[in-house]
Amino acid sequence: MTDSLRMLAEGFVGALTPTSIIAALIGCLLGTVVGVLPGLGPSTTIALLIPVAFTLEPESALIMMLGVYLGAMYGGSLTSVLMRVPGEAGSIMTAIDGFEMAKQGRAGPALAVSAIGSFIGGTASVIGLTVLAPVIATYALKIGPAEYFSLMLAALLFTSVLLGSDLLKGLISVALGLLVALIGTDLQTGVPRLTFGWSPLLEGVDVIVVLMGLFGVAEVLWFLSHRGEEQGDRLGLRGKLWLTKEDWQRSRSAIARSSVVGFLIGVLPGSGSSLAGVVSYSIEERVSKEPGRMGNGAIEGVAAPETANNAATGGALIPMLTLGVPGSGTTAVLLTVLMIYGIDPGPRMMTDHADIMWTLIASLYLSNVILLLLNLPLIPLFVRILDIPVRFLMPVVLVIAAVGSYSLSNNFADVILLFIFGITGYLMRIVGIPVVPLILAVILAPKMEQSLRQALLLADGAWSTFLTRPISLAFLLSGILILALDLTSKIRTRRSLVPVGAGDDD
Amino acid sequence: MVVTIAAVALIGAADIFVPRGLNDALGPRLVPIVVGAALAVLGAILGIRAWISDAAAPPDPGSLVVVGVLIAAMLGFLVLFQLAGFIVTCVLFLGSLFWYLGEQRWWLVLLSAATVSVVVYVLFADLLNVNLPTGPWGF
Numbered sequence: 001m002t003d004s005l006r007m008l009a010e011g012f013v014g015a016l017t018p019t020s021i022i023a024a025l026i027g028c029l030l031g032t033v034v035g036v037l038p039g040l041g042p043s044t045t046i047a048l049l050i051p052v053a054f055t056l057e058p059e060s061a062l063i064m065m066l067g068v069y070l071g072a073m074y075g076g077s078l079t080s081v082l083m084r085v086p087g088e089a090g091s092i093m094t095a096i097d098g099f100e101m102a103k104q105g106r107a108g109p110a111l112a113v114s115a116i117g118s119f120i121g122g123t124a125s126v127i128g129l130t131v132l133a134p135v136i137a138t139y140a141l142k143i144g145p146a147e148y149f150s151l152m153l154a155a156l157l158f159t160s161v162l163l164g165s166d167l168l169k170g171l172i173s174v175a176l177g178l179l180v181a182l183i184g185t186d187l188q189t190g191v192p193r194l195t196f197g198w199s200p201l202l203e204g205v206d207v208i209v210v211l212m213g214l215f216g217v218a219e220v221l222w223f224l225s226h227r228g229e230e231q232g233d234r235l236g237l238r239g240k241l242w243l244t245k246e247d248w249q250r251s252r253s254a255i256a257r258s259s260v261v262g263f264l265i266g267v268l269p270g271s272g273s274s275l276a277g278v279v280s281y282s283i284e285e286r287v288s289k290e291p292g293r294m295g296n297g298a299i300e301g302v303a304a305p306e307t308a309n310n311a312a313t314g315g316a317l318i319p320m321l322t323l324g325v326p327g328s329g330t331t332a333v334l335l336t337v338l339m340i341y342g343i344d345p346g347p348r349m350m351t352d353h354a355d356i357m358w359t360l361i362a363s364l365y366l367s368n369v370i371l372l373l374l375n376l377p378l379i380p381l382f383v384r385i386l387d388i389p390v391r392f393l394m395p396v397v398l399v400i401a402a403v404g405s406y407s408l409s410n411n412f413a414d415v416i417l418l419f420i421f422g423i424t425g426y427l428m429r430i431v432g433i434p435v436v437p438l439i440l441a442v443i444l445a446p447k448m449e450q451s452l453r454q455a456l457l458l459a460d461g462a463w464s465t466f467l468t469r470p471i472s473l474a475f476l477l478s479g480i481l482i483l484a485l486d487l488t489s490k491i492r493t494r495r496s497l498v499p500v501g502a503g504d505d506d
Numbered sequence: 507m508v509v510t511i512a513a514v515a516l517i518g519a520a521d522i523f524v525p526r527g528l529n530d531a532l533g534p535r536l537v538p539i540v541v542g543a544a545l546a547v548l549g550a551i552l553g554i555r556a557w558i559s560d561a562a563a564p565p566d567p568g569s570l571v572v573v574g575v576l577i578a579a580m581l582g583f584l585v586l587f588q589l590a591g592f593i594v595t596c597v598l599f600l601g602s603l604f605w606y607l608g609e610q611r612w613w614l615v616l617l618s619a620a621t622v623s624v625v626v627y628v629l630f631a632d633l634l635n636v637n638l639p640t641g642p643w644g645f
Binding site: 051168169171172175176178179182220221224225226392394395396398399400402403406407412415416419422423426 | 538541542544545548549551552569570572573576577580581583584587588592596599600603604607618622623626630638639
């Protein structure tokens with residue numbers, strides 16, 4: 001434990017340099033703005049930032065992106081409260097009671113508790129991350145190829161079960177992702193696969209292009225084609241911004257509970273801020289001593305989901321950082337960024353690159369503080385941002401995505417692919433197929449195939465190795481378990497509340 | 507909607523066939539075939555399920571006209587990109603979309619399209635050293 005604290009302290013040294021602080025500031029601001037704007041989410045933004053990140057140092061770029069991640073959770077609550085439109089998936093439940101409170105002229109306290117709850121949830125989960133990460137990392141070293149394969153398989157299964165409301169569609173998404181990942185030249189035999197004779201595909205499809213297409217472009221298409229359906233009235237920010245003592249008392253326990261709940265849910269691959277919000281809200285409902293309060297402007301109804309969605313961020317980072325397995329759209333993007341910098345995802349991440357990890361963790365603490373300080377006074381400013389007309393914003397997003405993809409390898413084919421994936425993402429949303437499993441599959445597939453081959457090699461071709469090794473078996477069983485749970489519809493009602501969005505399900 | 511699902515199944519089925527022509531060793535062909543087969547099966551199940559139950563209405567695709575226009579704009583972008591250079595393409599792309607999406611003031615459309623294009627160009631080409639194509643006019 002003291003070892004961790006020491007490393008954390010060293011991390012703080014790195015996180016408190018002027019460059020890092022500025023990076024964090026920019027990230028937090030950008031994230032909050034993005035969280036406020038409908039149609040753009042943290043995953044999309046981080047994906048769009050990737051080409052920019054090439055010119056920055058790894059640490060600064062990562063700190064900025066983490067800032068965006070956290071900031072978006074804070075920003076999403078603004079539109080929920082003021083317009084009953086969630087700025088991002090985690091704030092869906094906030095829209096219910098938050099808007100009611102706004103109608104009662106209590107938008108101020110709603111936003112305030114949102115900011116405070118987000119801070120507490122976020123910080124608590126980073127503490128959890130600090131404590132648990134090294135523990136998991138030591139276990140992680142025992143993971144060999146067989147375990148790794150089973151883990152990733154389980155993660156994919158978890159994701160297809162927990163995201164969206166339909167297991168079948170989730171699995172289809174995974175299968176599509178695997179297929180996309182297979183495009184290219186097989187590394188072990190040098191044979192082209194699924195290239196259809198088109199030479200740009202020999203290198204395979206760049207994950208980032210897939211990301212920007214499925215998240216960014218598809219989101220724009222979807223948003224613009226549904227424009228005008230959600231333009232609700234915008235309520236003004238009247239009244240004070242502070243919480244009354246009663247507010248505070250009611251929110252306290254909600255915040256405490258939701259921090260823990262959010263954190264745990266974040267750790268599970270496939271579930272993230274949206275599920276955290278829904279679950280914490282339902283818990284408050286169950287626990288509430290005054291039935292009928294929830295849904296009518298109860299401040300706990302705002303405190304709970306906002307705390308939970310921020311707490312989920314820290315939790316989601318655990319499997320990503322310690323095991324190299326992303327559990328959601330945004331962590332998937334973050335993982336891609338790490339890979340770009342040559343930080344190999346996997347159990348070795350914490351030991352080989354401990355300094356970077358701890359700097360990142362330290363910057364998370366910092367970002368939470370920054371966001372708290374930024375949010376409370378700047379709320380009126382952020383509200384003004386909503387005034388930027390969509391007609392300007394969306395095309396610009398398209399251009400940025402296009403230039404971004406082009407800049408990856410100076411390859412025009414990437415832009416073509418970008419648009420193709422954009423249309424595909426849009427089509428997937430129409431059919432109701434979730435996009436995140438596809439992305440996860442694309443990211444995990446290469447490693448999965450590699451691990452599969454390595455495991456078989458180590459076991460001399462015995463497929464039973466996946467079952468005879470205990471940890472591997474455990475992972476596989478948990479994957480099967482969650483499948484079984486879904487098929488017996490225990491989780492189904494819960495999940496039908498979670499939207500099938502383009503990647504904001506984190 | 508069933509049509510789309512059938513399409514998914516077909517993609518899966520088609521992809522099983524592709525590897526056969528491109529390689530002969532067992533290793534590389536195994537996974538694509540497995541995945542392709544799985545996709546075909548899942549797609550078929552989805553299609554059958556939708557056909558039988560006729561249950562929930564599919565999510566509303568929204569205004570297909572808008573999507574059509576956007577796709578056309580994207581195609582235009584792709585075609586012009588290498589021919590006319592980035593800046594011109596970008597201005598045209600943004601300008602047409604701004605106008606289509608509702609901005610009436612033509613001077614503002616031109617101004618903002620031009621500004622954004624130049625800013626993006628400067629940002630990427632100069633600051634980040636990305637080699638954006640220039641048109642026959644040199645920019």
